Amino acid sequence: MSAPVPTHAPARTSAPTAAELLDFALRTAADPEIIDSLPLDPEGRTWIRLDGPGGSEAWLIGWPPGTGTGWHDHAESRGAFATARGRLTEHSLTVRLPSEGWRTLELTPEVDRTRSLGAVTGRAFGEHHVHEVLNESDSEHAISVHAYYPPLPLIRRYSRSGAVLRLEHVERPADWQ
Ligand SMILES: [Fe+2]
DSSP states (O other): OOOOOOSSSOOOOSOOOHHHHHHHHHHHHTOHHHHTTSOOBTTBOEEEEEEOGGGOEEEEEEEOTTOBOOEEEOTTOEEEEEEEESEEEEEEESSOOOSSSOSEEEOOGGGEEEEEEETTOEEEEOTTOEEEEEOOOSSOOEEEEEEEESOOSOEEEEEEETTEEEEEEEEOGGGGO
């Protein structure tokens, strides 16, 4: 008896890389049928959960003008995001921060980076990536696609005052229901 022949793509045997997550985010951002399925609210962000590749956690997010995430990280998850409509600004840090054992850190000036991501552009990031994402437009809604692997176990939220980054609280999936 011969081995069964798969009728579709074989099950993947390895976790998705950050590059694969970015590829997914970019392909999804370029798919108008998916992007147009997101309801938009002028007053606040909206989101839909998507099936990401290889068991990753993926989201479609709508950003009214002037909205943003605040500074946060994604713990041990790597990820990627891509703008589908409008333009998003990402402020990020080039340094990898210690994950535990600190409450405030003084950042040196050279660690700050800013990216402006129009449609259809994106970026991948590794674990412990610290950033904030903003729609700085005063008139245009933005839509983006995000993917994380492993699925987010927690998010650490920070405040930023000049060079000082302060850990404010840790959110877990139960907080997002
Ligand atoms: Fe993020």
